[in-house]
Amino acid sequence: MNYSEFRKTYLTPFGKTSHVWSKEGYIVWRLGTGGNVELLHIRSFQKGKGIGRRLVIAMLMELKKSPPYYSVYGFTRVANEGAVKFYKALGFHVEITDAPYKKGEAVLFSQSYNKLLRNLR
Numbered sequence: 168m169n170y171s172e173f174r175k176t177y178l179t180p181f182g183k184t185s186h187v188w189s190k191e192g193y194i195v196w197r198l199g200t201g202g203n204v205e206l207l208h209i210r211s212f213q214k215g216k217g218i219g220r221r222l223v224i225a226m227l228m229e230l231k232k233s234p235p236y237y238s239v240y241g242f243t244r245v246a247n248e249g250a251v252k253f254y255k256a257l258g259f260h261v262e263i264t265d266a267p268y269k270k271g272e273a274v275l276f277s278q279s280y281n282k283l284l285r286n287l288r
Contacts (some may be wrong), residue, residue: 177208187225194222196239204230204280206241219253224287230280240277242267247274258286 168176170188177195178184184207186195192211199205206226211218230236243250245263254276255261264275 185226185229187222187229189222191216191218192222194226196226202235202237202280204236204239206239206276214249220257220287223257223283227280227284227287231284234280236280238277238279239283240275242273242275244268245272245274250274251276258283 173188173193177193178186182197184195184197186193191213193208194206194210195208196204196206204226206223209219209222211222227239239259242264243254245251251261251274254274257278259276259278261274261276263272265272267273
């Protein structure tokens with residue numbers, strides 16, 4: 168995927184977003200209400216090399232430039248067991264919810280911004 172395709176697919180449909188893009192992968196987020204940050208997309212081009220963790224840290228460092236933030240959250244599909252394991256390993260709380268996907272249950276992952284910042288340094 169090139170940067171132009173990335174922008175068209177993962178940035179434009181979500182309105183005002185922020186992101187980190189690198190040759191290793193990307194992470195996309197947006198600011199929500201109440202000082203919450205919604206993690207929309209994260210992708211590592213090579214699995215198992217710590218790239219996803221580094222992308223989350225890069226996002227936190229970008230957010231650190233203009234705090235305060237309360238939490239970071241997002242959703243993934245229940246069937247995406249690798250993602251659920253990834254978010255648990257980073258210290259996110261995960262719980263099954265019947266929203267937001269119309270085709271079944273999802274996993275909500277969330278954690279306080281400050282706790283993530285402390286734990287992922």
